Amino acid sequence: MTGQKIRWGILGTARIARKIAAALHACPRAELTAVASRSREKGTTWAREHGCPRVFEGYAELLRCEEIDAVYIPLPPHLHAEWTEAAAAAGKHVLVEKPLALDLRQGLRMRDACVSAGVFLWDGVMWYHHPRAARMREVIRQGRIGAIRRVTSAFSHLWTSPLPADQEYRLNPAQGGGSLMDLGWYCVGASLWAIGATPRAAWGEANFVSGVDESFSGLLSFPEGITAGFDCSRNLAARRWLEIAGEAGSIVCDDFTRPWNEEKTRFWIHDAQGNAETVNCPVANQETCMITACSTQILEQQWDRQFLELSLQTQAAIDALRVSSLEHRPVDLS
Numbered sequence: 643m644t645g646q647k648i649r650w651g652i653l654g655t656a657r658i659a660r661k662i663a664a665a666l667h668a669c670p671r672a673e674l675t676a677v678a679s680r681s682r683e684k685g686t687t688w689a690r691e692h693g694c695p696r697v698f699e700g701y702a703e704l705l706r707c708e709e710i711d712a713v714y715i716p717l718p719p720h721l722h723a724e725w726t727e728a729a730a731a732a733g734k735h736v737l738v739e740k741p742l743a744l745d746l747r748q749g750l751r752m753r754d755a756c757v758s759a760g761v762f763l764w765d766g767v768m769w770y771h772h773p774r775a776a777r778m779r780e781v782i783r784q785g786r787i788g789a790i791r792r793v794t795s796a797f798s799h800l801w802t803s804p805l806p807a808d809q810e811y812r813l814n815p816a817q818g819g820g821s822l823m824d825l826g827w828y829c830v831g832a833s834l835w836a837i838g839a840t841p842r843a844a845w846g847e848a849n850f851v852s853g854v855d856e857s858f859s860g861l862l863s864f865p866e867g868i869t870a871g872f873d874c875s876r877n878l879a880a881r882r883w884l885e886i887a888g889e890a891g892s893i894v895c896d897d898f899t900r901p902w903n904e905e906k907t908r909f910w911i912h913d914a915q916g917n918a919e920t921v922n923c924p925v926a927n928q929e930t931c932m933i934t935a936c937s938t939q940i941l942e943q944q945w946d947r948q949f950l951e952l953s954l955q956t957q958a959a960i961d962a963l964r965v966s967s968l969e970h971r972p973v974d975l976s
């Protein structure tokens with residue numbers, strides 16, 4: 643670490659890495675130090691476009707560099723476990739993209755590798771770190787909506803890959819493809835985040851196209867009759883809905899994964915009489931919020947493990963939902 647900054651390296655020139663590069667430049671506690679690519683040429687072009695001073699050919703080369711403190715891993719999901727474990731063995735802190743892993747077994751291995759190496763591990767879900775999430779949490783804690791009984795969420799968009807199908811990991815089940823892993827991750831995570839309990843059972847129904855779920859509907863049931871329902875899809879209009887319903891009212895958000903307009907980030911509190919209060923939240927960029935949270939926690943060596951626990955619970959629920967959809971039966975999670 644150089645004084646008060648974490649020196650970050652990025653593994654792969656992924657599309658999402660553009661946003662993280664901008665966040666690393668915006669965060670005073672972080673520095674974009676290097677990028678690694680399978681192709682030096684690709685890495686060099688990316689580095690030039692994103693103000694990145696160093697390029698490595700191959701991810702292992704970057705992990706060997708002593709001037710890197712932490713790595714961001716936006717690789718396809720089937721590579722998350724391998725490169726998180728390699729990063730931990732090299733003593734680097736890790737921010738790995740969602741979904742955490744292909745399954746819980748891999749996720750637990752990643753956690754163990756990072757814990758025994760004494761390094762940080764979070765997944766890359768950004769909205770948890772935007773001040774809006776803290777504001778929602780406060781509304782829940784104040785008892786404004788009463789005891790939570792039901793969470794409903796949806797994440798969808800109309801998508802066709804720009805790549806030939808055999809090169810697109812989102813269409814390859816062995817590489818972590820499908821809408822449940824890609825989009826459902828957010829809905830399941832939001833449900834667990836809001837309810838704060840472990841689900842007892844999972845039920846899932848998928849529409850499979852060429853081996854991957856193009857759309858998925860799921861139901862998680864929790865103790866005391868609390869339930870969470872969601873749908874995610876790549877063949878529907880863009881939706882980012884979240885409703886957290888309690889006995890006295892509900893929180894409603896129409897863009898929970900990413901504000902439609904960063905300048906107007908808000909949600910609503912609906913009461914039982916039909917009144918809706920708009921809660922306007924501070925303007926913030928969620929990538930910068932996440933990078934700032936990680937960098938600060940690494941610098942201060944005070945790691946909030948709740949997000950890693952949330953990732954592992956999300957993974958466990960996703961695994962159960964997938965089995966349920968394949969075997970057409972509810973899956974016990976208790």
Ligand SMILES: NC(=O)c1ccc[n+]([C@@H]2O[C@H](COP(=O)([O-])OP(=O)(O)OC[C@H]3O[C@@H](n4cnc5c(N)ncnc54)[C@H](OP(=O)(O)O)[C@@H]3O)[C@@H](O)[C@H]2O)c1
Pocket residue numbers: 653654655656657658659678679680681684685716717718719721739740741766767768809811824
């Ligand atoms: N948190 C969020 O908001 C968010 C948003 C979008 C995506 N994501 C997640 O971020 C990850 C990356 O998504 P993306 O859509 O940005 O990925 P992408 O553009 O397809 O890039 C993935 C990168 O991984 C590297 N790579 C290594 N082996 C590969 C292989 N066998 N096939 C394809 N790429 C390979 C490539 O970099 P080099 O060729 O340079 O080595 C490639 O540029 C996924 O886990 C995804 O779920 C998160």
